[in-house]
Amino acid sequence: MFRIASVVRATLALAAALVAQVNGAFAADAYLINNARIFDGVDIVTERGAVRVDNGLITAVSKTPLASKPGETVIDAAGRFLMPGMIDAHVHVSSNLPFDLLSIANESLIGASAAPNAKAMLMRGFTTVRDTGGTDWGVATAIDRGIIEGPRIIFAGRVLTQTGGHGDNRGQGAPSDLHQRFQFGSVVADGTPEVLQGAREELRRGSHFLKIMAGGGVASPRDPLHSIQYTPEEMAAAVTTAKNWGTYVAAHAYTPGAIKRALNAGVMTIEHGNLIDREAAELAASKGAWVNPNLVTYWAMDQSPDLPAYLKEKNKVTLDAMTKALDILKAAGTNIGFGTDLIAQFQAHQSYEFVLRSEAFSGLEILRQATSGNAGIIALSGPLNPYGELGAIAPGLRADLLLIDGDPTADIKIMATPDEVIDLIMKDGRIVKGPVER
Numbered sequence: 001m002f003r004i005a006s007v008v009r010a011t012l013a014l015a016a017a018l019v020a021q022v023n024g025a026f027a028a029d030a031y032l033i034n035n036a037r038i039f040d041g042v043d044i045v046t047e048r049g050a051v052r053v054d055n056g057l058i059t060a061v062s063k064t065p066l067a068s069k070p071g072e073t074v075i076d077a078a079g080r081f082l083m084p085g086m087i088d089a090h091v092h093v094s095s096n097l098p099f100d101l102l103s104i105a106n107e108s109l110i111g112a113s114a115a116p117n118a119k120a121m122l123m124r125g126f127t128t129v130r131d132t133g134g135t136d137w138g139v140a141t142a143i144d145r146g147i148i149e150g151p152r153i154i155f156a157g158r159v160l161t162q163t164g165g166h167g168d169n170r171g172q173g174a175p176s177d178l179h180q181r182f183q184f185g186s187v188v189a190d191g192t193p194e195v196l197q198g199a200r201e202e203l204r205r206g207s208h209f210l211k212i213m214a215g216g217g218v219a220s221p222r223d224p225l226h227s228i229q230y231t232p233e234e235m236a237a238a239v240t241t242a243k244n245w246g247t248y249v250a251a252h253a254y255t256p257g258a259i260k261r262a263l264n265a266g267v268m269t270i271e272h273g274n275l276i277d278r279e280a281a282e283l284a285a286s287k288g289a290w291v292n293p294n295l296v297t298y299w300a301m302d303q304s305p306d307l308p309a310y311l312k313e314k315n316k317v318t319l320d321a322m323t324k325a326l327d328i329l330k331a332a333g334t335n336i337g338f339g340t341d342l343i344a345q346f347q348a349h350q351s352y353e354f355v356l357r358s359e360a361f362s363g364l365e366i367l368r369q370a371t372s373g374n375a376g377i378i379a380l381s382g383p384l385n386p387y388g389e390l391g392a393i394a395p396g397l398r399a400d401l402l403l404i405d406g407d408p409t410a411d412i413k414i415m416a417t418p419d420e421v422i423d424l425i426m427k428d429g430r431i432v433k434g435p436v437e438r
Contacts, residue, residue, distance in 0.1 A: 029073060029429070030054045034065045036077035036403070041084045041372035041392035043364075044409065051082060053399040056429035061393055075424070075435050077403055083367065084391050085127025085151075085400030085427060087374035088350065090271055090292050090339025093118050093153060094134040095185070098345050114139045117347055118150025124351050124418040127400040127427045128390050130339075130378060131155040132250060132271060133167070134185035137206040149432065152387055154378055156250065157207035158187045160198050160238060165229045166217030166252060186213075192237045195230075199241040208381045210242045214251040214267070215258030218301070218314045219343070225314045226275075228258045235265035246382045250292075254318060256280040263287055268380055269337070274298075274318040276325050281332035290377055291329055292337035295322055295356040300346040326360040337377050338369035354408075354415040363412035399429035405438055 031053040038049045038061070045063065052060035052072075060066065068074045094110050095102065096117035101109070114135065121129055129151045131140075140153040161167030167186035189198035199210055212235060216227040223229070235251075242249045243266070250269040251262035259270050259280040270276075270284060273291040284291055298319040301307055307315070329336055340353050357366045375391025389397050403424035406414045414421045423436035 030069070030071055031075060031399075031426075031429070031431075032066060032068050032072045033075045033077055033082060033401070033403070035079060036082035037079060037407075038393060039081060039083040039367060039409070040394065041375070042368060045393075048079065049082075051393060051401065053401070053426070053429050056399055058393060058395055058397050058399050058401075060395055075403075078438060080423065080438065081404040081407055081409075082393070083402050083404065083408075084371045084393055085402055085425070086125050086370045087128045087130070087338070087378065087391055088121065088126045088151075088340055088370070089130045089337040089374040089377050090132050090294050090341045091121065091129045091350075092134050092185075092341070092343050093121070093129065093131050093139060093150070095343040096347055102344060110134075111138060115142075115148040115150070118143060118148060118153075120347070121350065122149060122151045122427065123425065123433060125402045125415075125422050125425055126151050126350070127425070128152050128154070128374075128378065128387070130374070132211050132252075132339075132341075133157075133159040140206075151427070154208045154381060154385065154387075155206075156209050156211040157202040157205055158185055158198075159211040159213060159252070160189050160195060160202075161186050161213040162229050162234070163188055163190050164222055166213040166215070166220045166223055168220070168222070190234075192233055195234045195237040196241055199238045203241070203245050203247075208384045209247045209250060210238055211250045211252065211271070212238050212262075212267070214253040214262040215255055216314075217252065217254075218298070218318055219311060221308070221310050225317060226255050226257075228255070228261060230261075232261055232265055235262060235267065239266035245384070247384045248380045248382075259284070263289055269377060271339070272318070272341070273329070274321045274325050276328055278328055278332060281328045281334050285332050285334045288335070290335040290337050290380075292339045292377070293322065293326060293329070294339045294341035294353075296349050296353040297341040297343070297346065298322065299352070299356055300342060300349045304346070323359065326357075330360070335376065336369055336373065338366070338374055351416045351418050355413050358412050363409040366412050367408060399426055401426040403435060405436070 033051045038046050050062040050066040094114040096113040135155050136157045142148045143150045159167045187198040189195045216223040216225040239249050248268040251267040252271045253259045254275045256277045269290045301315045340350050371391040405421050424434035425432045
């Protein structure tokens, strides 16, 4: 009996030591970054300024260098480019398995594969990501608690889809019984009562916002790309549920018909929008909604020789339409987000989004999209956003900071090689990479 008690006490002591070690490893310190060219999320505010960080927050921003305080670690930026940690507003952290495994994987395998993917995103400079389907409370909490390393995750949980819609992952021969209704990453919900139930269930499970499939998709074999999915009443049911909870609905949609139906139902973000027309773009602008294009996912799939013919065909339609869509969105004055939407073996191409966007936007415009712009999308979650203000450098905000060797406002394409140009990554006042001396 005494021996058992001794073993228990020793086990508890070891556990306490491990917890203390983990907490210490993730503790935030006091830093002073001097002599930095500061991009605050909107504009270049100074060429040789300073940012002070303490207890995970930015406590001071100066247009000139500052004298250090006792206990501060001083980092000499030496004129390098200091900017907010970036936000990717459309990712799938847990869709990190090759297609052949993804179709047969269980949740434990999927969850395990999310860990290296999350860390890789963080090391590319994305300190916050918005997961638009698949990742839930478990992975997000593991990151928040320091169990695994990665960006903080704002997540939609499982997306809502109609039978046969873009999120219905069942094979054509699968039985249409109730047990198939909940699948990894999606919920098949038909009619207002089921949409209400599905929306409420995802919010109960901790989702920060809801996502619905409003139209056909590239990666789904059964639904035509130009199909409109969900009725106005079904969409309105999801929107009302989200509003009652204090949050909003995002919608996967490519075509003008699907986009306009979603916007008129009260949806606040359109994911993709490749086939958008001027009328739909102006409608989004008038409602203060966001369109979140994702270029790199179509580029990456187009490069792959291994995709099925049906997917290649639909992907080419969306890829070819993207440049025109960006021009339409800019002309209409629509709020434009920055997202990548990569899945499976294509996740490593995340930073190539900067190169593709440079065909339509300036470097400064792209940096705004990936910082303060996307922070506007995150803020739509209202009280369900537990992370405070992001995407900017200002006193009182979270200390998510990147130090770049080079000038991305002059050449945004350097951001496609994060290992080479990102010398410092700080998240919540904790250094996760660098600082590299130059």
